[in-house]
Amino acid sequence: METCLLTYYIHNKEVKSTCDFKLKIDQETIVIYEVIRVIEGKPLYVEDHINRFFKSCDLQDIKPIISSRQIINRIKTIIELNKQIIGNLKWAVLKYESGIQDFVIWASPFFYPGKELTREGVNCSFYKAKRKKPNSKTLKNKVQNEVQQFISEKKLFDVILHDHKGKITEGSRTNIFFIRNNTVFTSFDTDVLEGISRKKVIESCSSLGIELIKKDIYKDEIQTFDFAFLSGTSINILPIKRIENHYFNTKNELFQELLNKYILKSETYIENFQWNL
Numbered sequence: 001m002e003t004c005l006l007t008y009y010i011h012n013k014e015v016k017s018t019c020d021f022k023l024k025i026d027q028e029t030i031v032i033y034e035v036i037r038v039i040e041g042k043p044l045y046v047e048d049h050i051n052r053f054f055k056s057c058d059l060q061d062i063k064p065i066i067s068s069r070q071i072i073n074r075i076k077t078i079i080e081l082n083k084q085i086i087g088n089l090k091w092a093v094l095k096y097e098s099g100i101q102d103f104v105i106w107a108s109p110f111f112y113p114g115k116e117l118t119r120e121g122v123n124c125s126f127y128k129a130k131r132k133k134p135n136s137k138t139l140k141n142k143v144q145n146e147v148q149q150f151i152s153e154k155k156l157f158d159v160i161l162h163d164h165k166g167k168i169t170e171g172s173r174t175n176i177f178f179i180r181n182n183t184v185f186t187s188f189d190t191d192v193l194e195g196i197s198r199k200k201v202i203e204s205c206s207s208l209g210i211e212l213i214k215k216d217i218y219k220d221e222i223q224t225f226d227f228a229f230l231s232g233t234s235i236n237i238l239p240i241k242r243i244e245n246h247y248f249n250t251k252n253e254l255f256q257e258l259l260n261k262y263i264l265k266s267e268t269y270i271e272n273f274q275w276n277l
Contacts, residue, residue, distance in 0.1 A: 002090075002108070006082040009106035010074050015081060021106060028097035032056045032064070032138060035090050035108060035233050036075070042273045043075050043089065044266060048196045052137065057093065059136040064093045065101045074105050076275055082107055088234060110234050118259075121241030121250035122157035122230070125150075126219055127172070130163045134170070134192050147172040158230060160243060166219040167191075171230055176240075177201060179227040179254055183211045197231035197262075204261040210254065227252040237262055 004021035025031060034053045037044040050068050057064050066074075075089060090108035095101050113122075127147055147159055151172070158171040169191045170176055175198035178185040184205055186198070205212040222228070228240040228248050237259055239250040 002106075005087070005107040005109060006084060008078065008081045009104065010078055011104050012102060015077070018106075023092070023094065023104065024096075024102075025094065026097075030060055030062065030095045030138065031092050032060060032062060032095075032136070033090060033092035034137065035088055037110075037233050038079060038084050038087050038089055039266070039270050041079055041085050042270050043079070044269060045196050045200070046072065046075065048199065052194065052196065053091075056136040056138065059133050060095075060138065062093065062095050062101075064103070066093065066103045071105075072276065074103075078105050078107070113235050113238055118238060119250065121239035121248070123155075123242045124171070124230075124240055125154055125156050125159050125244050126162055126168075127159035128164065129161050129172075130169065131161075131193070135190070135194060137193055144172065157238075162219055168217045168219060168222075171232075174230040174232040174235065175201075177229050177231065177237075178217065178222070178225040179229075179252055180225045182254055183213060184254070184258075185213050185215060185217060185225070187217060188214050195231060195233075197233055197236065200262055200265055201231050201237060201258065204258055204265060208257060208261055210258070222246055227255055229255060236266075 002023050004018045007018055008015050009018060009021055032053065034049045036046060036049045050071055071091065078089065084107060088108045088110040089105060091103070091105035093101055093103050127150060129147065151159060158174050160171055160176055161169045163169065168176065169187050170193060175192055175195045176186065202212060222243060223246055226249060228243065229237050230240060231237045239255065240248055241250050242248070
């Protein structure tokens with residue numbers, strides 16, 4: 001069940017009241033979506049999100065009814081109509097069994113971790129599951145529903161997905177990184193949803209001259225790492241305190257250096273952002 005915040009949302013080309021918001025999703029509906037962060041009334045890394053959206057559509061053999069320019073126009077319109085300064089926007093293309101498509105964009109609920117959570121870290125657990133198409137960001141799948149129930153029952157921040165061999169891939173709604181000595185480790189691109197925040201972490205490592213290795217990482221080797229953290233649109237980058245019974249140190253100089261660079265990149269983007277319609 002999706003929730004629409006603020007006053008308006010856009011359905012195809014029509015501006016509608018939030019009171020009328022409802023997505024028509026059944027078992028046969030394919031939903032490709034993106035969540036983007038709004039800061040100072042500007043969409044953060046909008047080009048990256050749009051590029052990933054179209055990549056997801058290609059992987060699902062969907063030719064969307066909307067262009068990049070039209071998406072940017074809708075984003076600008078909904079931000080201005082709702083006078084949105086901060087928060088998240090979500091957009092989706094819904095393809096029905098009939099072949100008909102809808103495009104919907106709305107202000108969605110969000111959670112931004114505070115300083116305390118960033119300092120203390122979060123609790124996670126393992127969960128055996130593998131996405132059929134990890135590079136495609138789709139809204140409705142069985143794994144997501146089961147995972148959300150598990151997270152709620154166990155009072156976790158997120159779960160770390162792994163396959164039948166114990167190979168770690170990603171969080172259910174995040175990407176995961178590990179640090180050992182002065183090196184950052186993460187999974188191969190082909191095994192994960194290539195998150196925009198993940199991309200910015202990798203770029204930050206490159207800018208800072210930090211070695212980053214993409215490799216297969218298994219459950220039974222997490223104790224060999226000094227530090228672990230998650231990345232995501234709403235959370236930026238966030239330390240992991242615990243994965244099941246293994247506790248990590250939540251203070252790390254390399255992570256702090258990365259966090260500072262990551263935040264600076266976001267601030268610079270917003271400062272220089274201009275609408276290209």
